Amino acid sequence: MKNLTTAMALMLSASAAMADDKVTIEFAYPYSHLFDVTYENIMPLFHEAHPNIDVKFRATYENYEDANNTILREAVAGELPDVTMQGLNRQAILVDKGIAKPLESFIAKEADFAKDGYHQAMLDLGTFNDEVYGLPFSISLPVGYYNMEVMATAGITDVSDLPKTWDEVIATCRKLTDAGVDNPMFWGWNITGNWFLQALMWSQDTPTVIGNDFNLDSAEGLKSLEQMKALFDGCDMQNIEWKAALSSFSAGEIGMMFWSTSAVGAVERSMGDFTLITNEFPGMAAGGPLGLPAGGNAAMLTSTSQDPAVLDAAWQWLKFITSGEGAAAVARTTGYMPPNQAANEIILKDFYAENPAKATAVRQLPLLRDWQAYPGDNGLAATQVIYDGLEGIVTGEYDDMAELQEQLSEEVQDLLD
Incomplete structure (x- = not known):
């Protein structure tokens, strides 16, 4: 009985420790009619990879203008989400105002970041003053x-x-x-x-x-x-x-x-x-x-938290949705192209052949120009x-x-x- 009691105590202690380790981050994105199903596909994959991170979804933005306006208001009120999705043409103002945080320190710790398939040309869409602030999530034409x-x-x-x-x-x-x-x-x-x-x-x-x-x-x-x-x-x-x-x-x-x-x-x-x-x-x-x-949006870190665990959790979410299976879910559920080489050339190798309606934009990629702000x-x-x-x-x-x-x-x- 003593051994059983001790074992139960250890289990309860471990459970409490796991609960204490649980980190919650807040996330906001636009166009629920397009992306709700995308995140429904992503969440089980993310939870499997990161069981101790909870993602709390805020009310969706109506469009990219609403997304930008909302973030600007929340910055004044001190109510920013940890990660936000912003239109590719709306990133610069968040960088200029110091609302978006640079991702360079997180990227530097990722030994296999380049192998995750990020196109340099796609990274450039979220690069300002030689620093990466946004990882593109979806690209459209x-x-x-x-x-x-x-x-x-x-x-x-x-x-x-x-x-x-x-x-x-x-x-x-x-x-x-x-x-x-x-x-x-x-x-x-x-x-x-x-x-x-x-x-x-x-x-x-x-x-x-x-x-x-x-x-x-x-x-x-x-x-x-x-x-x-x-x-x-x-x-x-x-x-x-x-x-x-x-x-x-x-x-x-x-x-x-x-x-x-x-x-x-x-x-x-x-x-x-x-x-x-x-x-x-x-x-x-x-x-x-x-x-x-090039249309679409990028994931940006806007967290005001000073807790390293929260910032790391926000980075894990931001990285997951823009690489590998997370990015592939974009193509499978929308008509966007994932701006990720691994998703496009490995995971989705046969996808576009089987889904020709979603392949048109891929054929137009050589025409891609900036969506100007x-x-x-x-x-x-x-x-x-x-x-x-x-x-x-x-x-x-x-x-x-x-x-x-x-x-x-x-x-x-x-x-x-």
């Missing part, structure tokens, strides 16, 4: 989504016949309209961070921002605005909120949708009985785009000014694109100055 049953009403039944230029998209819209399709196309002007404006600019191999200057006042800027107007008018595109557009496409009501590859998984899980094909983003001229902006404290305000201007094209408020170009250029430049 704009692509075309097609309902092939709807496209057949316009005489398009094969991938090779899908439109390759925006002029061909407009011509296809007219055929679909003549065939009785009420909403032939949705084009993602309202995607986060003015991403599709930058897509048209990079399609001409032209940056949207040069230094602190807003480059919309260029010939390429005017051409981008004129291309949008031609698309919206030629396709009689409805002004619908982006979530409604994704739902409408998934329901089989829209023939063509131009959006981020990130939504492929969400569309596949909710789509009706039709054939989905994704294809390369059309160009403004024959030959396709010359470049496209608007510098300074007014970057979010500049984003909203541009958003309002682009919506005015959709609604018909703005008809003269040269006039709109001048107006947006002046308002945004004032904010950047």
Whole structure:
């Protein structure tokens, strides 16, 4: 009995020690409709590898602007999470304000960090002043989504016949309209961070921002605005909120949708009985785009804890979700590409062959360009000014694109100055 009592005491003591060793970290991320299922897949793998770390999930951010605004507010209130996911184009302000912590000291302790498959080019997306602050979690590029049953009403039944230029998209819209399709196309002007404006600019191999200057006042800027107007008018595109557009496409009501590859998984899980094909983003001229902006997000350490155990736990979580099986879960559950060589070339070796709808963005990787931020404290305000201007094209408020170009250029430049 004495031995049994002693054994029980030891077990209780060990259990108490394990409970004391338990570390809880807080984590926040955007786009629940895209990533909830991703983290549901990741969590069992993480708990198996790190049974003493609990990850407490905060309420999800609506989008990348909301993510950035929330973190800026929480920094003032002293309520920051330990790890946050931020849009690739929203990292710099958190670095400039000292909210994001450099990861160099953690990386230096990882003897096999390079072997985990991190692409140097991907690390560069989160590198500022020669220090890594963010590890990219997911990378996206704009692509075309097609309902092939709807496209057949316009005489398009094969991938090779899908439109390759925006002029061909407009011509296809007219055929679909003549065939009785009420909403032939949705084009993602309202995607986060003015991403599709930058897509048209990079399609001409032209940056949207040069230094602190807003480059919309260029010939390429005017051409981008004129291309949008031609698309919206030629396709009689409805002004619908982006979530409604994704739902409408998934329901089989829209023939063509131009959006981020990130939504492929969400569309596949909710789509009706039709054939989905994704294809390369059309160009403004024959030959396709010359470049496209890299979308997606990065994991950043924003913990205010002084406890080494908490900081180490936050690093273990941050590292796990961006490498190996954690990164592979991104591709399996969304349409994003994991920015990790091990995930792409080893774990997912056969995945893209078996999931062609998720392979389109991979084919476009040579076109990858920066998703540019608007510098300074007014970057979010500049984003909203541009958003309002682009919506005015959709609604018909703005008809003269040269006039709109001048107006947006002046308002945004004032904010950047």
